[in-house]
Amino acid sequence: MSEIITGFFQAIHLIITLNPEVMQIAALSLFISLAATIIAAVISIPLGGLIYFKEFRGKRVIIVLIQTLYSVPTVVVGLVLYLLLSRSGPLGVFGLLFTPEGMVLGQTVLIIPIMTGLVIAALGGVDRNISDTLISLGATGFQTIVQIVREARLAILSAVVLGFGRAISEVGVAMMIGGNIRDATRVLTTAIALQTGIGDFPFSIALGIILLLIALVVVIIMNLITSGLSFESQAVLGGPRT
Amino acid sequence: MIRIEGLSRRAGGKTILESIDLEIHRGEIFTFIGPSGSGKTTVLRLIDLLDMPTTGTIMFDGIDTAASNEGVRLSIRRRMAMVFQKPAVLNTTVAANVAFGLKFRGVERSDTYSRVHEALDIVGLPHLAGRKAVTLSGGEMQRVAIARALVTRPEVLLLDEPTANLDPVNTELIEKLILSIHRKFHTTIILSTHDMVQGQRLAERIGVIMDGRIVQVGSLHDIFYRPQGRDIARFVGIDTMLKGIVTSNEDGHAKVSVSNTVFEVISPCTPGTQVTLFIRPEEITVALKDGDLPKTSARNQLKGTITKMVPFGPFVRTTIDFGSDLTALVTRRSADELGLTVGMTIIAGIKATAIHVIPESG
Numbered sequence: 235m236s237e238i239i240t241g242f243f244q245a246i247h248l249i250i251t252l253n254p255e256v257m258q259i260a261a262l263s264l265f266i267s268l269a270a271t272i273i274a275a276v277i278s279i280p281l282g283g284l285i286y287f288k289e290f291r292g293k294r295v296i297i298v299l300i301q302t303l304y305s306v307p308t309v310v311v312g313l314v315l316y317l318l319l320s321r322s323g324p325l326g327v328f329g330l331l332f333t334p335e336g337m338v339l340g341q342t343v344l345i346i347p348i349m350t351g352l353v354i355a356a357l358g359g360v361d362r363n364i365s366d367t368l369i370s371l372g373a374t375g376f377q378t379i380v381q382i383v384r385e386a387r388l389a390i391l392s393a394v395v396l397g398f399g400r401a402i403s404e405v406g407v408a409m410m411i412g413g414n415i416r417d418a419t420r421v422l423t424t425a426i427a428l429q430t431g432i433g434d435f436p437f438s439i440a441l442g443i444i445l446l447l448i449a450l451v452v453v454i455i456m457n458l459i460t461s462g463l464s465f466e467s468q469a470v471l472g473g474p475r476t
Numbered sequence: 477m478i479r480i481e482g483l484s485r486r487a488g489g490k491t492i493l494e495s496i497d498l499e500i501h502r503g504e505i506f507t508f509i510g511p512s513g514s515g516k517t518t519v520l521r522l523i524d525l526l527d528m529p530t531t532g533t534i535m536f537d538g539i540d541t542a543a544s545n546e547g548v549r550l551s552i553r554r555r556m557a558m559v560f561q562k563p564a565v566l567n568t569t570v571a572a573n574v575a576f577g578l579k580f581r582g583v584e585r586s587d588t589y590s591r592v593h594e595a596l597d598i599v600g601l602p603h604l605a606g607r608k609a610v611t612l613s614g615g616e617m618q619r620v621a622i623a624r625a626l627v628t629r630p631e632v633l634l635l636d637e638p639t640a641n642l643d644p645v646n647t648e649l650i651e652k653l654i655l656s657i658h659r660k661f662h663t664t665i666i667l668s669t670h671d672m673v674q675g676q677r678l679a680e681r682i683g684v685i686m687d688g689r690i691v692q693v694g695s696l697h698d699i700f701y702r703p704q705g706r707d708i709a710r711f712v713g714i715d716t717m718l719k720g721i722v723t724s725n726e727d728g729h730a731k732v733s734v735s736n737t738v739f740e741v742i743s744p745c746t747p748g749t750q751v752t753l754f755i756r757p758e759e760i761t762v763a764l765k766d767g768d769l770p771k772t773s774a775r776n777q778l779k780g781t782i783t784k785m786v787p788f789g790p791f792v793r794t795t796i797d798f799g800s801d802l803t804a805l806v807t808r809r810s811a812d813e814l815g816l817t818v819g820m821t822i823i824a825g826i827k828a829t830a831i832h833v834i835p836e837s838g
Contacts, residue, residue, distance in 0.1 A: 363564035367621075370524055371577040372554040372628065375546075381576075385566055 237435065244436030245443055256437070260444050263421040266334055267402040270341035274349050274401075275394045277342075279383075282353025282393075287379055297354060303347030308406030311344045316410050332413040337421070340407035345397040352393030356386040392459050399452045403445065422448075477502040477664060478523060478632070483532035485518055492518045493688045496532065500666060502631075505658055507679035508668040509699075511711065515688040516668035517561070520634045523666060524558045525549050554581065557625030558634040562641065563617045565609035570601065570620055573609045577628035595627040598660075599653060615646030622653060626661075633657065635667045639674065651677055672712050676700065684708050701756065702832055709754045709832075715793075715803035716755040719836070722747050732833070735799045739826075740775040743833035750836035757793065759830035760804035763823045764814055774825030778802070782820045785811070792816070796824050 248256050285296060317323050319331040319339075330336035360382050368378045383390070405423035412419030414428055422445045429438040483496035493515045500506045508516045521527045523534060525541055534541045536552050544552070557577065565573050571592050578588045596602045599619040604612070609620060618638060625633055635654065639647040651674065658665055669675050675682055676696055683693045692704045703709040706717055720734035722745045730743045732751055745751055763769045769777055780798030787793075792811045796802045802824055806816065816822070 361564050363560055363562060364566060366521075366526055367560065367564045368576070368580075369526055370553070370556075370558040370560075371580060371624065372550065373576075373580045374550060377580050381566070 238439075241435035241439045245440035248436065248440040249443065253440070256440050256444070258417065259420055259422055259425050259441060262334065262419075263402060263423075263445075264448070266337050266408075266421060267341060267398055269338045270345060270401045271394060271398040273338065273342045274345045274397055278346055278349035278393070278397070279353055279390060281346075282350045283357065283379065283383060285350070286354045286357040297351070300347050300351045300354070304351060306344075306347070308344060308404040309410065310406075311340060312406040312410030315340050315343065315407065319411065331411065332415060332419060334412070334419055337408055337412040337419060340411040341401040341404065344404060344407055345401050348400060349393050349397040352396060353390055356389030356393055357382060359389055360385045388459050392456055395452055395456050395459065399449065402448055402452075477537060478666075479535040480523075481533050481535070483519075483522065483534065484530050485515075485522060485527065486530045491688055493522075493529075496690050498683060498690060498693065500664065502664055503662045505654075505665045505667065505678055505680045507675045507682050508666070508685050509672055509675040509679075509682055509711070510668075510670065510685035512670050514685045516670075516685050517636050518688075519685065520558065520636050520666065520668055523632075524556055524634050525553045526558075554628070555630060556632040556634060557628055557630035559618070559621045559625050559636065559638055561637040563621035565612070565617055565620060567610055568608070569605065570596070570607050570609050570612070571605040573620055574624045574627050577624060581628065591627050592623075595623040598626060598657070599623040600649075615642050615649065618642060618646070618650060619653070622650070622657075626657065629661070630663060632664045632666060635665065637668055637670065640670070647674075654678060672700075684711065686711070703754060704834070706752070714754050714756055716753075716757065716760075716801070718753040718755070718800055720751055720753060722749045722751060729828070730833070737778060737799055739831060740828045741831045741833050742828050745833060745835055751833050752836065754832040754834065755802065755826055755830065757803045757805035759826060760796075760802060761825045762794065762796075762804055762806055762810070762814065762816070763825060766823060769823060769825040773827065775828040776826040776831070778824045778826075779821065780824055782816060782818050782822060785816065785818055796822065798824065 285293065316331070318325045319328070319336055320326055321331070330339060364385060365378060365382060368381050373381065403423065405427060408414070408421050408424045409427070412421065412424065414420050414424040422441050426438045426441045426445070429441070478500040480496050480498040483493060484491065485493040496519065508519060510516050518527070522529055529542055533543070539548065539552065541549055541552055566576070574592045574595055575588050578591060583591070593602060593605065596605055599622050601616060601619055601623065604616065609617070612620060622638070638654070639650050642650065654665060654667070655678065657663055667678060679696060681693065681695060682699045683690050684699060685691070686707055692699060692708055694702070699708070700712050703712055703714065709717060718734045720732040720739065722730050722743070723733050723738070724731045724747055725743070725745065728742055728744055730741050730745055732739045732741055732753060734753065739753060741753065743751070761769060761774060766777070778798040780796040780802065782794055783797045783801070784795035785792050788805065790808055791805045792808055794804045794806050794811070794816065796804060804824060
């Protein structure tokens with residue numbers, strides 16, 4: 235017990251004194267996950283919109299597939315990407331394995347399904363009467379889509395924030411694609427795993443606290459966003475707040 | 477202005493509308509009445525070009541909308557506006573909600589501002605322009621929806637059960653608003669309602685829809701006093717439907733025998749014809765004894781016993797057994813003054829002209 239308490243206080247000390255290694259790991263984590271989130275959002279929002287607004291054969295199957303990928307284990311994504319990015323793999327020529335860029339790619343692939351699925355759900359959460367109302371008011375097809383996306387903007391933003399949450403907290407892809415190389419690809423989750431393994435609890439706890447703080451910020455942002463959402467959209471994102 | 481020919485709509489393996497033929501004239505208030513689920517909303521959606529018909533055509537000023545491309549359909553749709561039963565408002569201000577139709581048409585910002593305020597003035601909500609639309613009450617939302625439709629100055633205003641979810645005060649307000657819009661702008665108004673009394677208050681012409689078919693089109697008088705069938709009669713509030721046989725006819729003054737009681741009616745039906753007599757409840761007057769009702773005003777005077785009295789707003793629905801059942805609508809005041817009670821014997825008087833006669837084969 236005393237070891238945990240001591241570790242906790244040493245961790246606080248590491249954070250307050252802005253320990254360079256802790257800060258470097260935290261900064262790299264934020265950079266990689268933010269980059270992955272932005273790229274995934276750029277892909278997922280139009281993709282989700284396309285799937286939602288277009289009527290095509292197999293649409294239901296695609297949505298079920300996307301929902302299935304919400305819970306794909308990160309190590310499975312890591313393994314597949316490892317095989318693709320390794321020197322002998324089809325994408326080996328790009329030299330992305332064990333680089334931050336490779337980790338951005340991995341996290342992007344990891345969060346695209348959840349972000350796309352939540353974008354589809356966000357658009358589906360807009361009252362169906364809105365679409366009829368807009369068309370009846372003389373909107374063109376494009377004007378209708380733009381207006382519905384605007385109506386769902388807060389729920390879409392929530393989808394992006396949730397995607398970021400999954401990216402920064404995952405460990406499988408970061409470990410397998412990044413390799414947990416010091417000063418190069420070591421991020422919060424992989425560093426915690428390593429430092430705990432070698433018994434450096436204060437360092438692990440410090441990184442854990444930072445990770446929790448980031449999670450806390452994500453939750454606060456989510457709450458601020460969802461407080462402006464309709465009940466339907468809140469239900470899509472896990473039920474209305476009480 | 478709008479001509480509908482052979483219109484049908486099937487969805488999900490179900491026929492929702494079948495063989496609709498109808499003409500709606502410019503500047504009139506046309507009301508579809510019918511029970512819930514009869515297809516009223518579907519007709520309005522097809523007229524507003526929100527859905528495609530399975531078969532048939534809708535001609536708008538001579539243009540076949542079903543055969544037109546999306547550009548033409550959009551330009552026709554922009555000459556109409558529809559208010560839905562459950563108004564949907566976007567998560568923005570009331571003024572921005574009202575402005576959408578103008579925004580889609582690329583109307584200048586300065587013009588938009590004045591037209592939005594003009595529309596909000598008409599519906600009596602200028603003070604709510606800056607409010608978040610989602611915070612409005614049901615009645616206010618419906619008025620915003622009407623303002624949003626009006627702001628585009630539509631030639632045709634479609635209103636789908638506009639008061640279905642509103643209290644009586646708001647219902648009256650919306651009805652007055654609809655009538656004032658019609659007076660002021662001469663807009664063609666196509667309305668649907670399951671409330672036949674509202675149909676009476678608002679319509680110039682009525683189309684009765686039942687099970688996806690238009691079963692009768694006509695004036696208020698035609699629909700409410702000359703229904704062309706039992707189902708329509710029941711829907712428009714006629715409880716008394718008596719089967720009988722014509723026993724004589726002199727110059728249109730016919731006598732009809734209904735289970736040993738003879739009714740005098742106005743009908744061209746020849747003796748021997750099986751007929752159904754339809755009598756509106758408010759057309760039956762009630763007296764305590766013979767002679768209280770002058771024969772000149774009520775040719776038919778039937779002695780019967782009150783079997784049921786059910787309060788119905790300011791009236792009492794009174795069932796009288798004279799061998800068959802008659803239902804009369806008596807004001808509460810009259811019922812009290814006459815001291816009507818169940819089991820009492822009374823005289824029911826009905827004018828010959830108040831009885832609508834349909835031959836059985838018809």
